[in-house]
Amino acid sequence: MSAFDxxxxxxxxxxxxLYFDGxxxxxxxxxxxxxxxxxxQCRTExxxxxxxxxxxxxxxxxxxxxxxxxxxxxxxxxxxxxxxAPIRRRGWNWQKLAxxxxxxxxxxxxxTFYLEQPSEESLWTHGIVNAHExxxxxxxxxxxVSSSRHTVKPWFSGKTxxxxxxxxxxxxxxxxxGGRLDVPLDRAMPAIVYRAGAHLISLYxxxxxxxxxPRLQKIDxxxxxxxxxxxxxxxxxxxxxxxxxGAFQKAFAAKxxxxx
Amino acid sequence: MRQSRFHAMVLPHLDDAVNLAWWLxxxxxxxxxxxxxxxxxxxxxxxxxxxxxARPWLLAIVRNTGATxxxxxxxxxxxxxxDVAEAEPERPEETAPSPEQQSERRELQxxxxxxxxxxxxxxxxxxxxxxxQELSYKEIAAILDVPIGTVMSRIARGRKLLQxxxxxxxx
Numbered sequence: 001m002s003a004f005d006x007x008x009x010x011x012x013x014x015x016x017x018l019y020f021d022g023x024x025x026x027x028x029x030x031x032x033x034x035x036x037x038x039x040x041q042c043r044t045e046x047x048x049x050x051x052x053x054x055x056x057x058x059x060x061x062x063x064x065x066x067x068x069x070x071x072x073x074x075x076x077x078x079x080x081x082x083x084x085a086p087i088r089r090r091g092w093n094w095q096k097l098a099x100x101x102x103x104x105x106x107x108x109x110x111x112t113f114y115l116e117q118p119s120e121e122s123l124w125t126h127g128i129v130n131a132h133e134x135x136x137x138x139x140x141x142x143x144x145v146s147s148s149r150h151t152v153k154p155w156f157s158g159k160t161x162x163x164x165x166x167x168x169x170x171x172x173x174x175x176x177x178g179g180r181l182d183v184p185l186d187r188a189m190p191a192i193v194y195r196a197g198a199h200l201i202s203l204y205x206x207x208x209x210x211x212x213x214p215r216l217q218k219i220d221x222x223x224x225x226x227x228x229x230x231x232x233x234x235x236x237x238x239x240x241x242x243x244x245x246g247a248f249q250k251a252f253a254a255k256x257x258x259x260x
Numbered sequence: 261m262r263q264s265r266f267h268a269m270v271l272p273h274l275d276d277a278v279n280l281a282w283w284l285x286x287x288x289x290x291x292x293x294x295x296x297x298x299x300x301x302x303x304x305x306x307x308x309x310x311x312x313x314a315r316p317w318l319l320a321i322v323r324n325t326g327a328t329x330x331x332x333x334x335x336x337x338x339x340x341x342x343d344v345a346e347a348e349p350e351r352p353e354e355t356a357p358s359p360e361q362q363s364e365r366r367e368l369q370x371x372x373x374x375x376x377x378x379x380x381x382x383x384x385x386x387x388x389x390x391x392x393q394e395l396s397y398k399e400i401a402a403i404l405d406v407p408i409g410t411v412m413s414r415i416a417r418g419r420k421l422l423q424x425x426x427x428x429x430x431x
Binding site for chain 2: 016017018021023048049052053055056057059060061062063064065066069070072073076077078080090147197198200239252
């Protein structure tokens with residue numbers, strides 16, 4: 001079975017997996033969709049493979065690292081590092097380079113800053129993306145590790161005046177991982193961390209009035225979604241793609257709407 | 261400095277590393293031994309790691325450490341030793357589904373686990389890397405050190421095998 005499309009692409013059942021795995025470029029994908037229209041067998045297969053993928057992603061047992069392994073690795077690394085410390089040293093002084101790069105970045109961003117007069121909103125957004133990046137770079141994604149919102153939420157009391165809204169989104173495919181305290185601009189803010197497949201999503205929140213529809217931005221390769229509801233301005237930052245971020249926002253907003 | 265950079269890049273992917281090793285080795289003890297060895301190896305070669313994505317890089321080392329380890333210690337046949345239960349995710353009480361729904365879901369989880377375990381290792385690893393780790397064909401080809409065409413045919417075959425297994429299971 002094959003279909004010949006006007007753009008000269010010959011697409012047949014052979015390309016089903018490539019299409020399903022997003023390995024075709026746009027033109028080829030469109031040509032394959034033409035083939036799908038005429039091939040009932042491919043449509044059935046595609047539906048079944050989707051079902052299998054969905055089941056694998058939501059139901060297949062996942063074995064996480066135990067605390068014991070984490071500790072063993074930490075101490076193993078400490079030993080390895082000590083043993084090597086005297087030998088490695090030549091080369092760049094990364095710390096100094098990093099400081100220089102940061103200064104250049106500050107100067108240049110200072111210029112745009114002045115020219116563009118960023119709104120308070122975009123100041124927050126960039127502050128939050130930076131905080132998220134800092135946390136990733138420092139390997140410090142999570143202060144309190146727990147999949148229970150009854151553990152995560154109380155952890156913040158006394159550390160910030162903001163009582164975070166923590167939702168259970170396990171059923172929607174975004175299990176809770178934990179929480180972290182960040183200081184994006186001038187005050188501490190809770191970030192609640194959820195998992196989306198292989199990615200992490202940090203959801204920041206600060207008190208704000210009103211309700212706004214979600215706004216998507218791509219900043220430094222991160223998907224960033226900002227919206228308001230339930231007396232908070234929410235900002236979700238993730239390295240997952242925009243579709244996944246959007247699905248998370250939808251699930252969270254729906255859940256939050258049912259919460260006080 | 262080097263160590264903290266390593267921590268930041270690699271340790272966030274430890275769960276993924278253990279999960280892959282567990283699905284390749286079949287039990288937690290072996291999986292954690294493999295990952296521990298792989299992480300130390302990764303640390304040793306960290307200077308050669310230049311900017312590509314950390315997760316596929318770590319998974320490649322885990323997979324290859326695992327393959328060497330399996331060749332030495334085990335027949336290439338997977339038997340999942342009863343630690344599936346301890347990996348069961350915590351489910352909050354307030355949204356607890358009915359006992360019937362729970363047992364249906366457990367049954368489904370069981371079927372899925374069984375179908376995955378029944379896949380021959382070559383197919384199991386590509387399915388894990390593609391469907392669970394969501395890596396591209398190119399990334400998978402680099403990890404397994406095989407041509408992209410091989411990745412493509414193994415994924416297609418692996419899916420077919422799963423499809424057949426699951427159809428039989430459901431009846």
